[in-house]
Amino acid sequence: MPQNIGVFIDRDGTISEEVGYINHVSRYQVYPWTGEAIRSLNKAGLKVVVVTNQAGVARGYFTEGLLGQVHQKLIAEMTRAGAHFDAIYYCPHHPTVGEPPYRQACNCRKPKTGMVDRAAAELGIDVSKSFVIGDRYGDIELAHNAGARSVFVLSGYGLGEYEYQRHNWKQQPEWVARDLLDASQWILQAITA
Ligand SMILES: [Mg+2]
Ligand SMILES: [Zn+2]
Numbered sequence: 001m002p003q004n005i006g007v008f009i010d011r012d013g014t015i016s017e018e019v020g021y022i023n024h025v026s027r028y029q030v031y032p033w034t035g036e037a038i039r040s041l042n043k044a045g046l047k048v049v050v051v052t053n054q055a056g057v058a059r060g061y062f063t064e065g066l067l068g069q070v071h072q073k074l075i076a077e078m079t080r081a082g083a084h085f086d087a088i089y090y091c092p093h094h095p096t097v098g099e100p101p102y103r104q105a106c107n108c109r110k111p112k113t114g115m116v117d118r119a120a121a122e123l124g125i126d127v128s129k130s131f132v133i134g135d136r137y138g139d140i141e142l143a144h145n146a147g148a149r150s151v152f153v154l155s156g157y158g159l160g161e162y163e164y165q166r167h168n169w170k171q172q173p174e175w176v177a178r179d180l181l182d183a184s185q186w187i188l189q190a191i192t193a
Helices: 034-043 064-080 114-123 137-146 158-168 180-192
Strands: 006-009 047-053 087-091 131-134 149-153 175-177
Touching: 006 114, 006 137, 006 180, 034 047, 034 064, 034 180, 047 114, 064 087, 087 114, 114 137, 131 137, 131 180, 137 149, 149 158, 149 180, 175 180
Parallel strands: 006 047, 006 131, 047 087, 131 149, 149 175
Antiparallel strands: none
């Protein structure tokens, strides 16, 4: 069993529907395949960590309290599916919008590596053996910046970014998956290959 491999997963467009700012918990909809995907990573002994930019807090679109409610809904759905996250980290900051302390040039806003660094320290993860999964190029940049492997998903913003923006990407993902379930299956074979 791998002891120190992490899977860092973006939230919106990867775990759950990309619907813009979640300013009410009712807007938050987890994809139907997410529970199975997370459960399979749990069973393989991987550390599963959510890393999500939530600048809507800095922008004043929603509070950290509402963000907490959304994450409780996500956790409850995973529990029903027999799955769990080892941690959920979010960046509530924006470099130029809002008021301090949310307005700051933090080190956690993806593609900066603060959330990955923190997870590595708190959960004992070897980032070089680990994976980032996301639906935006910033997630691929995060993997590159952190020295992790990357899987791009075509859910959420993924298909549009892949079709129309890929030629601008300085880094390419190691794998392009249909969705989070496909990504998790690819990771499970990649770590045993
Ligand atoms: Mg996303
Ligand atoms: Zn931040």
